[in-house]
Amino acid sequence: MSNTQSKTLMTEGSIWKKIIAFAIPLFLGNLFQQLYNTADSLIVGNFLGSNALAAVSSSGNLIFLMVGFFNGIAMGAGVVIARYYGARDIDRVQKALHTTIAFGITAGILLTVIGVVMAPIILVWMGTPEDVLPNSVVYFRIYFCGSIAFVLYNIFVGILQSVGDSRRPLMYLIISSAVNVVLDLLLVAVFRFGVGAAALATIISQFVSALLCFRHLLRAPEDYRVSIKKIRFHIPLLRQIISNGLPAGIQNSIIAFANVVVQSNINSFGKMAVAGCGAYSKIEGFGFLPITCFALSLTTFVSQNLGAKQYERAKKGARFGILCSIIMAELVGIIINVFAPALIAAFNNDPQVVAFGTAQARTVTLFYFLLAFSHCIAGILRGAGKSTVPMLVMLCCWCVIRVTYITVIVHFIPVINVIFWAYPLTWTLSSIVFLIYFLKADWVHGFEH
Incomplete structure (x- = not known):
């Protein structure tokens, strides 16, 4: 086995060192991604005003709704690749990764068509304020013209992460983040081209990172090297x-x-509420950094080790990752809670914008440990081949109950803080259900079952 392969395999060596070594580049990569996402809002809010900031903010949950489904499929592909990589079944690794890329190309084209055509209809359905709607449509449509770039980028990153390489995506993300910020400053701050320019900057930076990842995969070790001629659907792997x-x-x-429904209710409180909550959502992204990186680390760690039939190692790694995620997420939550007014004001210093954003921050941030626990268990179960379980738990707790509550x-208490409480309440419910399942169910034999 080559030195490169031994570094990416998570089935041997110190458990905590493997998880931390994998999680740190993920954390830094997500940090840079969050920084350049935040740069969009900071530059738009400060140079184009609260109306433009509201336009960008109102599109966020809708973009995730459109992209999230296809990214979930890519996540499933990563589990399959990691499982066969851990079992050293290289033939199936090759077929799985080329099938995943073929899927990504198809999904990217489909998303472009849907996003461009459906943008006005969906934004109106969400109750986007009339004075914000034109800018929202422009931002949304331009953003989705680059669908194939961000779908393929996420797929390429998923392939690299599934074989244990989280460092290479970090390098490429740093480069694309710099490109995004420079273009934002040039197009929005200097030339004042409007919110569409912010979307264009994001698209260009995504193409840069996708091309860099693809270039590396074409030259990667033979186990997971990509060949353009082999990109096609292999039906059993699909x-x-x-x-x-x-x-x-x-x-x-x-x-x-569920978040689109939440956003629709926030929209009813006017553009200042949309701008304030949009500013908080960018800050909240930093709270999600340790949650995301440990959840992804655990998916890869558990999948590789269960593929190699190292069940006790998978369990020990799961417990360690959960603990790290909870501690780090709560520390970030406390920091955001304390400095919320100053952080919101960095996006837009209008007193109303600051008040709305601060209210949301101080309602939810101290409950980040619950969010961390739920996401880590979901990541573990996906890695164990039991992805239906987190889907059902989140369908019940984060969709049905959250939407019903709101x-x-x-309707009876038309106060915006009531909306904010939907998050910690539903995080609590999902954490209770996940804890019971994690302790009682046989999740380590998911692949055999």
Whole structure:
């Protein structure tokens, strides 16, 4: 086995060192991604005003709704690749990764068509304020013209992460982040081209990162090297990818749909509420960094080790990752809670914008440990081939209960803080259900079953 392969295999060596070594580049990569996403809003809010900031913010949950399903399928592909990589079944690794790329190309084209055509209809359905709607449509349409770039980028990153390489995507993300910020400053701050320019900057940076990842995969070690001639659908592998990825895709869509309903209710409080909550959502992204990186690390770690039939190692790694994620997420939550007014004001210093954003931050941030726990268990179960379980839990807790709560309670108590409480309440419910399942169910033999 080559030195490169031994570094990416998570079935041997110190458990905590393997997880931390994999999680740190993920954390830094997500940090840079969050920084350049935040740069969009900072530059738009400060140079184009609260109306433009609201336009960008109102599109966020809708973008995740459109993209989340396909990213979930890609996540399932990563589980399949990691499982066969851990079992050293290189023939199936090759077929799975080329099938995944073929799927990504198809999904990217489909998303472009849907996003461009459906943008006005969906944004109106969401109750986007009339004075914000034109800019929202422009931002949304331009963003989705680059669908194939961000779908393929996420797929390429998923392939690299599934074989244990989280460092290479970090390098490429740093480059694309720099490109995005420079273009934002040039197109928005200097030339004042409007919100469409912010979307264009994001698209260009995504193409840069996707091309860099693809270039590396064309030259990667033979086990997971990509060949353009081999990119096609292998039906047996496609079935496995869809079987593992469809629940994750539905789960992402469920979360996104619930958040779209939340956003629709926030929209009813006016553009200042939209701008303030949009600013908070960018800050909240930093709270999600340790959650995301450990959840993804655990998916890869568990999948590789269960593929190699190292069940006790998978369990020990799962417990360690959960603990790390909870501690780090809560520390970030406390920091955001304390400095919320200053952080929101960095996006737009209008007192109303700051008040709305601060209210949301101080309602939810101290409950980040619950969000961390739920996402880590979901990541573990996906890695174990049981992705239907987190889908059902989140369908019930994060969609049905959250939407019902908002629909009923806001009707009787039309106060925006009531909407904010939907998050910690539903995080609590999902954490209780996940804890019971994690302790009682036989999740380590998911592949055999």
